[in-house]
Amino acid sequence: MSKRLDGKIALITGAGTGVGRACMAIFGREGATVIGVSRTQKNLDETLALVKKAGGKGMVVAADLSKVEGAESAINKTLDAHGRIDVLVNAAGVGYSWLEKSPGSMNDIVNTTPEKWHEVMALNLDSCFYMCRGVVPIMQKQKKGAIVNVASISGFQGLPVAHTYTAAKGGMINLTRSLCVSYAMDGIRSNCIAPGFIATPMVQSVLHLFDDKAMADRLTPMQRPGTPDEMAYGCLYLASDEASYCNGTVLVIDGGTTARQ
DSSP, rough: OTTTTTOOOEEEESSSHHHHHHHHHHHHHOOOOOEESSHHHHHHHHHHHHHHHOOOOEEEEOOOSSHHHHHHHHHHHHHHHHHHHOOEEOOOOOOTTHHSSSTTTOGGGGGOHHHHHHHIIIIIIIIIHHHHHHHHHHHHHOOOOEEEEOOOOGGGSSSSSOOHHHHHHHHHHEEEEHHHHHHGGTTTTEEEEESSBBBSGGGGGGGGGGGGGHHHHHHHHTTTTTTTTHHHHHHHHSSGGGGTTSSSOOESTTTTGGGGG
């Protein structure tokens, strides 16, 4: 039986943890050769071991995608090894857990310094820009390709804090739509998922809120956080030929959080 990504070359950012790691494992099981990119080699090595244990194949590249040189390195190493890029998943980014490394990075705008604004924008949105800017011309030459961006429901919801994060995710959503409008006739599909609360290291510090039933119900009708695999399966669908008429789509995967609005 054929697999959903047989023969595809899939470049996945944020592959060291969370949704990116889950995409690596699931895409590999579905027949793709996966190339994982992240800043931390140790995390990448763990991810690649999971891919190989599940019978998949791939490679990893340590690079800082907040800088154009890092994105170019990841793209060039993928082309050197495989000659094409069929799927790009932009899952790199930081969330609430970034506070531990960078105090002040998830504040409201009045309490956000310009330095913190540029830092979070670089990690969450510039990285997506650099990767798309490098990969779109490759897909144009191939006359086919799929881009899947991992945004957030915070990209279209206001929050009392994390204003830089919400702005970055909002930018990612509209960049996805613009890619669709510009490159659909080049055979390139550009879509994104918008996760709600997901049990990943990015939001580990707030997951305890689900321990209280009343609070859990306020957060989502399903009263639990989603899993990285549940997000990755959404990415898998959008990356596969099964989603051939999905373009500019924002696939909300939030357990019903935004259904109440």
